[in-house]
Amino acid sequence: MILDSRDLSIKGVSLDNGIATSFSIADPIEFMGSKFTIQIQPGTQKVNITYATSPDAAALQWLDPSQTAGGKKPFLFTQSQAILARTWIPLQDSPGIKFTYNATIKCPNDLMALMSAENDTTIHADGIYKFKMPQPISSYLMALSVGDLQFRSLGDNCGVFAEPSMIDKSAWEFADLKKMITSAEELYGPYAWGRYDVLVLPPSFPFGGMENPRITFATPTIIAGDRSLVALVAHELAHSWSGNLVTNATWNDFWLNEGFTVYFETRIMEKIYGKAYADMLTLLSLGELKETIDAMGDTSKDTHLYLDLAGRDPDEGVSDIAYEKGRFFLTSIEMAIGRERWDAFVNNYFSTYAFQSMDTKSFLEYLEKELIKGDSKLREQINANAWVYGPGLPANCPVITSVELEKAGKAAADFKSGNPAKSLNTSEWTTHHWMYFLRNLNDSLDLKKMTELDATFNFTNSGNSEIQCEWYQHAIASNYEVAFPAMEKFLLHVGRRKFLKPIYSELAKTPSGLERGRAIYKKARPGYHAVATQTIDAILKWEL
């Protein structure tokens, strides 16, 4: 039997009722780890492996009390996607392989353990937690978290876990959770996993969210105090269908997970908050996608939906291409055939392939068989090959407009042409208006304009992570030093890669910025997860 392993210390392997067997661990290959080969016998039913993880296992982040919201107790969380599960469990670490599991976790008795499984919502006085995951999942969805946690119900079969100091804020922010689940089910069929809970992690969590089955792991940076960033929860919830239920067979097919999920997320948001709101999210995303394609170059093979990650860490496939180009491909099909026909197709797709994996070629065959049905005009209109196996954005990419964001765009133009910041009508604005406004200002504003904006809108100390991220990029480009202490504090506190990447990249553009970036990174790096440091090390050319 051959398993994946990376940085594990294997103490011994036995078969069935304890008969020792021989095993070997091959030399490690960078980011892949080591092939772990176990001799088994005909009829072997059980393989017992005794092992320990390494202190710097890439999936595990062990937090000091000072890195938590409460500041008193340590915290542990895992992040297994893409191929990091092998750093804490020896297993077959490919998304195309699924399994069920049972686990027993023993932790200090003042802490609570949670897994991507059936979870209890109360603390166990003996510190022993038994878990069962009866539905088959892929290895990248293996998850564990241990910390000072409390639970708050948000309705039938759903709720939120967070540190005590965060539980009220989190429960308020996610008040629409039940509505999201109901809306998702109305769109694409019953939720297949029993409970759906959200766990709010400490700020070093490298992602926005991770769709661990039954319990989404989420960054606290979406707790904005105004419910403006909850689309992320809709996204992770949508993964309960696209990804967790029908799973990309390989990481080259990642767009099948993420493209469907972004599409589905937007539909949930539209259903609950209306089309004008969803259009704002979609237009912001289209802007991000175009920037990504510009940066990669519109002939780059990495802008194809179907990726070729041979010899590379699959984490390199995580870009707007899978998420947003994937979504706009699906949106373009919806527009070609109408929502009703498209929704019927998607419903069938999820129910036909539930608990199975899907690759790009098979999906396109299914699309042909169930939807195109030999209609050559429709096939041409959908233009799947250009989307999946071609670069950039095909000509039939949907045109997105947003009445709401137009207001923010106009305000940015007015300000650039000399209107004072005070005169702009921003009273009804959401986070998304502000993001669009900031993105539509010149890359480098003079210090007078920066000072005026800051004095009027208090961007430097906004407290909203999305706005801060946009603003600090302007501050760096304009050398607006007033914002630097707050920016440093943000970088020391938050470990979400989506924010770290643009800020450190902007810093790295000039020698003095790079120097500043490195000085901050030196202090911040020990608090970041390996997923984030891998990306930022490359941006800052960090040498260990």
Ligand SMILES: [Zn+2]
């Ligand atoms: Zn996702």
